[in-house]
Amino acid sequence: MFNRSLALVQIDSYRAYAQQHYPSLCQPRPENSHKGTFGTVAIVGGSKGMVGASVLAATSAMYTGCGKVLVGLNHVHNPPAVFHNRPEIMVDYAVDMVTNYHHIVDTWVVGCGLSKNETAVQILKALWNSSITQLVLDAGALPILAEHSELFPTQHKRTDLVITPHPGEAAKLLNVSIERIEQNRDWAARELASRYRAWVILKGHDTLISSARGFLLTNPSGNAGLATAGSGDVLAGMVGSLLAQGIEAEEAVPAAVWLHGVAAEVLVQMQIGPIGMLAGELAEAVRWVRNQLTLIVENEEQTTSYDKDFI
Ligand SMILES: NC(=O)C1=CN([C@@H]2O[C@H](COP(=O)(O)OP(=O)(O)OC[C@H]3O[C@@H](n4cnc5c(N)ncnc54)[C@H](OP(=O)(O)O)[C@@H]3O)[C@@H](O)[C@H]2O)[C@@H](O)CC1
Numbered sequence: 001m002f003n004r005s006l007a008l009v010q011i012d013s014y015r016a017y018a019q020q021h022y023p024s025l026c027q028p029r030p031e032n033s034h035k036g037t038f039g040t041v042a043i044v045g046g047s048k049g050m051v052g053a054s055v056l057a058a059t060s061a062m063y064t065g066c067g068k069v070l071v072g073l074n075h076v077h078n079p080p081a082v083f084h085n086r087p088e089i090m091v092d093y094a095v096d097m098v099t100n101y102h103h104i105v106d107t108w109v110v111g112c113g114l115s116k117n118e119t120a121v122q123i124l125k126a127l128w129n130s131s132i133t134q135l136v137l138d139a140g141a142l143p144i145l146a147e148h149s150e151l152f153p154t155q156h157k158r159t160d161l162v163i164t165p166h167p168g169e170a171a172k173l174l175n176v177s178i179e180r181i182e183q184n185r186d187w188a189a190r191e192l193a194s195r196y197r198a199w200v201i202l203k204g205h206d207t208l209i210s211s212a213r214g215f216l217l218t219n220p221s222g223n224a225g226l227a228t229a230g231s232g233d234v235l236a237g238m239v240g241s242l243l244a245q246g247i248e249a250e251e252a253v254p255a256a257v258w259l260h261g262v263a264a265e266v267l268v269q270m271q272i273g274p275i276g277m278l279a280g281e282l283a284e285a286v287r288w289v290r291n292q293l294t295l296i297v298e299n300e301e302q303t304t305s306y307d308k309d310f311i
Pocket residue numbers: 049050051052053054111112113114115139140166167168169178203204229230231232233
């Protein structure tokens with residue numbers, strides 16, 4: 001029988017890569033830090049039947065290291081007072097959250113499990129036209145952007161707008177077929193970045209990251225284990241989390257994609273996947289990788305035991 005506690009993971013090469021490309025991921029926590037030091041993320045989504053998507057995004061945001069997470073659920077007029085398996089997460093009705101929590105949120109992540117309806121459109125419009133500086137749009141937010149372009153002027157002043165389409169969503173945003181996106185992925189990522197003045201994560205095998213200034217990168221990590229329900233929600237939470245921690249978008253956006261892929265690779269090395277890998281397991285693995293990256297190691301050849309019993 002596979003013994004998880006004996007699983008050995010080669011973390012050294014990941015650490016070396018992160019030190020070179022994403023040094024902020026390797027910074028240990030200052031001793032005098034407090035929860036406000038690492039920012040607050042609000043996840044807006046969770047329509048009926050898809051509350052799990054918001055909980056996954058919120059959980060992964062916390063596992064990635066932000067200080068506080070709020071979830072605003074749409075449709076659910078009497079939201080649960082608490083997610084019983086995640087009491088750390090503050091929860092409220094989405095409209096109330098957008099109205100009342102403006103001042104305490106650093107980064108808004110909108111769309112995880114968000115169905116399209118009039119309230120969802122109004123929520124997105126309110127956030128789009130507000131003074132918030134960091135906005136990540138995923139999943140259910142993207143068809144709204146595509147279908148109500150008149151409500152979302154592309155000449156916004158936001159510092160950091162990140163959109164995270166899979167090819168189906170990119171096709172809607174660009175009004176072309178999914179085949180056209182898949183055959184012209186570089187073009188699609190660049191076109192979306194320039195059109196929306198946004199950071200774009202065009203998901204799928206060989207995820208692309210693009211910026212309005214013409215930056216284009218193919219993410220080197222990940223595997224087909226990521227093709228599982230909710231793994232995009234996990235990624236959206238991670239992007240929001242790194243931004244909320246004050247990491248510049250130039251680093252935070254590609255770092256989140258890389259870390260997400262590394263977590264999937266670690267799970268495969270542990271034989272938890274690629275088949276049957278769960279989005280929740282991915283989020284837990286992200287926390288382990290994130291902490292491993294901050295360790296100072298003297299022996300470069302060291303391998304590290306990932307013990308599932310300790311996560
Ligand atoms: N536990 C929860 O609460 C969960 C909730 N979730 C939430 O559900 C919401 C909708 O998500 P969803 O998965 O139902 O539909 P969506 O992603 O819009 O796909 C629609 C169609 O697009 C296409 N397509 C997709 N990917 C593609 C690709 N890479 N490359 C090419 N085509 C691709 C594909 O078309 P097909 O290939 O099947 O013809 C597919 O049928 C969203 O808000 C999310 O957050 C989920 O995260 C799951 C866990």
